[in-house]
Amino acid sequence: MMQKKSSQSTFTPADIKFMNMALELAAKGAGYVSPNPMVGCVIVSHSGKVIAKGYHERFGQAHAEINALKKVKDRSDLVDAVMYVTLEPCSHHGKTPPCADTICELPLKRVVIAMVDPNPKVSGRGMERIRKAGILVETGLLEEEARELNEAFLHFIRFGKPFVTMKMAQTLDGYVAAPDGSSQWITGEQSRERVHHWRSRYDAVMVGRNTVMNDNPRLTVRHVDGRQPYRIVIDGPHVLDRKMDIFSDQFEEKTIVITHNREAFRSHADPMLSLLSPTAFRGKTLLVDELNGHTDLDQAFYELGKLGIASILIEPGRDLASALIRDNLVDKIHAFIAPKILGGGARSILGVGLNSIQEIIELRRTSVEQVGNDVLLTGYF
Secondary structure, three states: OOOOOOOHHHOOHHHHHHHHHHHHHHHHHOOOOOOOOOOEEEEEOOOOOEEEEEEOOOOOOOOHHHHHHOOOOOHHHHOOOEEEEOOOOOOOOOOOOOHHHHHHOOOOOEEEEOOOOOOOOOOOHHHHHHHHOOOEEEEOOOHHHHHHHOHHHHHHHHHOOOEEEEEEEEEOOOEEEOOOOOOOOOOOHHHHHHHHHHHHHOOEEEEEHHHHHHHOOOOOOOOOOOOOOEEEEEOOOOOOOOOOHHHHOOOHHHEEEEEOOHHHHHHHOOEOOOOOOOOOOOOOEEEOOEEOOEEOHHHHHHHHHHOOOOEEEEOOOHHHHHHHHHOOOOOEEEEEEEOOOOOOOEEOOOOOOOOOHHHOOOOEEEEEEEEOOEEEEEEEO
């Protein structure tokens, strides 16, 4: 019988404080642990003193619970102690041994878990093992916050394809580029820095062929510290000049081209084998089907998911943005609105197949933030 979820009201202010601390620790793994989840752990003695903290730091390395336990100086401090962990301890052998088995051997009084692991290999099994060892297990503390932190992981586990976030930057009157095609810079420096922060947290950044031809973007992380993402280009006809920066700079091995042109693929590209092999990148192309004269984007996402890419930040031009929204392939949107007016040029979105106000697409869970002189609207589809 699985341990029942505790009511939020049964947790104390101290419980909430320590779980918040664990969530803050978990967030430090952003950009480094995918496709694993971000997890934090705090161990508190029976007297209420924090004796150890840890988080999952890198994919393939020790999990949060083990990193915390390594910092315990005196095992006697664990007697009747409480472990706060943001995700159910694993119960299966992966790249590391099961954390649940290690916890079962400890003299803990309680293990408080923010959320159950949705991975079918775990999903309640870790909690059950710990409970059978005589340790009280409670779940559901700050679960909503834990789910939001790992929204990409949860989506990836459920659907087998990346969590897709679209970034847009437009003028007050809805333009992303001037009539002459120029688009740098619509938003301010602080907004651009925020985008680089997001790039460091996502597995990959995606653009369309027109964006590469018009802007020759690098799509790298430059204004903040962080991991460099993979760079994905939708180039259906496979015609982009390989002298563009994303094919010729120091990160060219992290560039992926997606095409539906089978003839060009066979002539100029080798199948991508695995993102885990450092020799499988240079000049690699991913072939997908053609759909209504264009690249099958949904298939592309599923294929990228098979390669271990769990999250993608898309920085599209009008055509790619419109296609993704029309096909219902975007999960989240960040829209910067600059206090500027162009009066003409390229619209941010056009032609998504809606004909009446009753068909309007309405975002949910929206928030608004001031970023420098720009306004940032965030919402979910």
